[in-house]
Amino acid sequence: MDQRKIAAAIDGSDYSDKVLDKAIEYARLLDARILLIYCHRKFPKILGHPYRDHIISAIMDETNETVAPFVKKLTESKVPFEERFMEEPAGSMIPQIAECEQCELIIMGSRGLSNIEGLLIGSVTHKVLHIAHCPVLVVK
Structure with missing residues (x-):
């Protein structure tokens, strides 16, 4: 039997620390x-x-910098984990990844780092x- 999976969606906000603690x-x-x-x-x-390549490289550098403290915390916790770095929009990508990976639970923050667009069309959490297709635990 395959090991269960829990999706922990982070964005680098203060809520992301709480999400990771709860996921662990x-x-x-x-x-x-x-x-x-x-x-x-x-x-x-x-x-x-080469302009596109430079921007992609910068985006991936930002991603690695944002995710590094969370990866460190997971490594120290000794809980097995995998990483998935995906392009926005997060609201549709998170549930899609969770479904493809057969996650039993998604854990995410009630708020995060969003721009004004999120205020006008609804939050990522609301969309998820x-x-x-699985339960979602919203961490405050």
């Missing part, structure tokens, strides 16, 4: 792996080479709650 707690209780999900900004589509 649940993973230990359920003998589960953590699937750490981070959605970076979109890669440019219309820039040509409505389209996820």
Whole structure:
């Protein structure tokens, strides 16, 4: 039987620390792996080479810098984990990844780092709650 998986969606906000703490707690209780999900900004589509490559490299550097403390914490916790770095939009990518990876639970913050667009069309958490095929634990 495959080991259970818990998706922990982070964005680098203060809520992300709480999300990871709760994911580690649940993973230990359920003998589960953590699937750490981070959605970076979109890669440019219309820039040509080499400009596009430079921007992609910068986005991945930012991603690695943002995720590094969470990876360190997971490594120190000794809980098995995997990472998934995906392009936005996070609200649709998080449930899609959780479904593809057969996660039993998504853990995410009630708020995060969002721009004004999130205030106008609804939060990432709200969208995930409505389209996820598994339970979602929202951490405050």
